[in-house]
Amino acid sequence: MNPEKSEAPAPLKVGAVGIGWAGQQHLKAYSTIPGVEIVAVAGMEEELLLALQAEYAVPHAFLRWEDMIGHQELDAISVAVPTFLHAPIAVAALERGLHVLSEKPLARTADEGRTMVAAARKAGRVLDVAFNHRRRGDIQKLKSIIDAGELGRPYYAKASWLRRTGIPRLGSWFTNPQLSGGGPMADIGVHVLDYALHLLGEPKVLSVSATVHAELGPRGRGGSARFSPMSAEHAFEVEDFASAFLRLEGGATLLVEAGWASYREMDDVIDFMVYGTDGGAELKAKGSPSAPVGELTIFTDRDGENADYMPEAQPGRGHQAVVEDFVKIVRGGESVWGDHDGSLALSRAEIIDACYQSAREAKEVRL
Incomplete structure (x- = not known):
């Protein structure tokens, strides 16, 4: 007898842009999830970058995020960098067909956030944001x-x-x-x-x-x-x-x-x-x-x-739960990806924008 053997799913290959505290939480979480391989990391602090590359046995390290997202092996990335870089990195990654998990806030403004959501919808990929405190x-x-x-x-x-x-x-x-x-x-x-x-x-x-x-x-x-x-x-x-x-x-x-x-x-x-x-x-x-x-x-x-x-x-389990859920969503396939296009994080950005407008104009602002 030769019973058919079910093949194990291909490993999910991920990378992280940003190696500060938040980026390190993402790397740590990915490293504990079966079937996930950290294949790339990018950061400007070369000494720390090389230390994290060695700690997590990451095969590829980059000083420039542009070089990392061009890496052919990637399926998904985490974005853990200053806020002004969220939109350009996420949009570029989504356009390459990568799934994206970004640190909060989604972007500097709701307008920037809308470009990210639009890119996720056009690419048919996941855009999620790390709201870890709701995981307390x-x-x-x-x-x-x-x-x-x-x-x-x-x-x-x-x-x-x-x-x-x-x-x-x-x-x-x-x-x-x-x-x-x-x-x-x-x-x-x-x-x-x-x-x-x-x-x-x-x-x-x-x-x-x-x-x-x-x-x-x-x-x-x-x-x-x-x-x-x-x-x-x-x-x-x-x-x-x-x-x-x-x-x-x-x-x-x-x-x-x-x-x-x-x-x-x-x-x-x-x-x-x-x-x-x-x-x-x-x-x-x-x-x-x-x-x-x-x-x-x-x-x-x-x-x-x-x-x-x-x-x-x-x-609570903080970033560990955030990253595990992101991986689960990505593995869930196209039937669930459309429900995770960054819309919830965009709604938060719209409220924050309205708060700043209200403070500037000293009046109530309707959404």
């Missing part, structure tokens, strides 16, 4: 509670990510709007916006009213060695604190705060608070994003009596 275990636990209807209909929510001395590299590309797209609203506020709307069930945002402040960064305050040394390449031309009031379809409202620097307690905090018709919830993760699990409290009653409780949540 405490956020996933709260999501399951809200989805189960325990809180009834949410009607007001507040979410924030606040730092005291967390401006990433004062005077670097982060603080130049032409390179970054904005300050903390674009950098960490997009995470807050993403996990908040995810928790609320993706309601449509009808309008935003936002303010931004640049009180510490322009005076050289609010930076920290934790986020890398000070730099003098660029002036501080973005905000260091932003807040936005969002009106949601169905009547609910959401307040979002994002701050790199303000005079507050030293520990960073990521939080989310929601009031619903049958209950409420509060999540606070101090020391974030390093804190693996925050403190989650559910406020409710049973038969007129207080029934508040604190559910347990497991640590």
Whole structure:
């Protein structure tokens, strides 16, 4: 007898552009997934590039991203570089038929994001964005509670990510709007916006009213060695604190705060608070994003009596889960690729654009 043998699927060959912290998270995740081969890596820091090439046994290393995406063996790439490079790299890769997983935000502006989404649709390839904070275990636990209807209909929510001395590299590309797209609203506020709307069930945002402040960064305050040394390449031309009031379809409202620097307690905090018709919830993760699990409290009653409780949540898997899902989608074939064209990340970019417009014009902006 000669029973037919099923052939193992061909390995998925991936590469990474960008070798900073985020790029290293992608490399680490890819290296743990069976059937995935890291065949190329690109970065401008030659010493680090060669060290990562050796650590992950990557056969090809490039100083220029243009050379890497021209590599014939690639099926997919991760893009983990400064924001102004997201669109050119992603579009070039998609046009070559590669699937793309990009770091957040999608792009500097919604217009740039639209070119990326259009390229993904034209190529029939996946464009995904690494929103890793929605993968936190405490956020996933709260999501399951809200989805189960325990809180009834949410009607007001507040979410924030606040730092005291967390401006990433004062005077670097982060603080130049032409390179970054904005300050903390674009950098960490997009995470807050993403996990908040995810928790609320993706309601449509009808309008935003936002303010931004640049009180510490322009005076050289609010930076920290934790986020890398000070730099003098660029002036501080973005905000260091932003807040936005969002009106949601169905009547609910959401307040979002994002701050790199303000005079507050030293520990960073990521939080989310929601009031619903049958209950409420509060999540606070101090020391974030390093804190693996925050403190989650559910406020409710049973038969007129207080029934508040604190559910347990497991640590999330962050970039590991993001990369695993990306690989699963790519392996899912053309029947699923069309559902992952970057549209969700584009909706976040449109809201961020509206926030900055509202702050500039001092008025509410409808989407």
